[in-house]
């Protein structure tokens with residue numbers, strides 16, 4: 001595996017791959033890798049001839065009061081994992097390499113899809129994500145980019161910016177990798193104490209409660225939402241940020257759910273220190 005600290009070296013290496021008629025799969029990450037990230041690498045290896053990854057904790061997507069400085073990092077371990085997973089090239093830029101002039105003056109914002117849910121709790125977050133992802137796509141060049149459904153709203157934002165800007169990227173969404181008890185893998189799970197780790201399954205339990213309500217015939221989003229809210233309220237160590245019922249493709253609200261609809265239930269909650277996200281696909285019976 002070639003480790004590239006500079007944009008120029010990473011870009012040149014991928015241009016060489018494509019010149020040799022090898023397609024590129026790309027997996028952008030913020031590091032502190034787990035099996036969820038490795039599932040994206042595995043998918044990229046299926047979709048393309050050579051896999052490239054990036055590790056960059058992007059300051060643009062953290063608000064001043066968020067956990068940028070404390071975000072967990074272990075570059076040596078990450079590089080061993082990527083190497084063992086068969087990654088060919090990894091970009092590990094410094095903040096100066098990515099943003100040499102200090103704060104950026106150019107910013108990518110994806111309207112509407114960035115509003116609500118994560119956007120409501122973290123107002124500048126998706127502008128930071130969309131800007132760095134656009135920049136990483138410009139650096140990587142034509143590729144198949146693998147993103148996790150774990151960050152479902154982010155995936156929608158990325159799909160839309162690629163379509164709107166005609167970027168030469170095919171976006172592939174990958175299923176959420178979970179612990180056996182249902183907790184979605186996340187770099188931030190490392191912050192959980194033992195008690196909080198047990199309590200953190202409440203996000204998945206809330207989603208299951210919402211899915212059960214739909215399966216039992218409930219068609220009011222408000223009632224499905226209430227099933228999720230009540231589940232989180234029953235866990236003293238958790239504090240709910242949002243529980244939402246959305247159209248899976250557009251992320252629009254669906255007050256009355258039609259038969260056959262493809263929904264996505266989404267929750268965010270703080271459990272002790274970390275704020276955790278999860279979501280679940282639900283198909284409404286015909």
Ligand code: AMP
Nearest residue numbers: 029030031036147148150151176177185
């Ligand atoms: P991050 O390092 O948190 O920015 O995540 C990098 C990529 O890994 C994003 O596309 C995430 O959606 C994806 N990812 C994170 N956790 C999981 C998971 N549990 N299952 C699948 N993909 C994940």
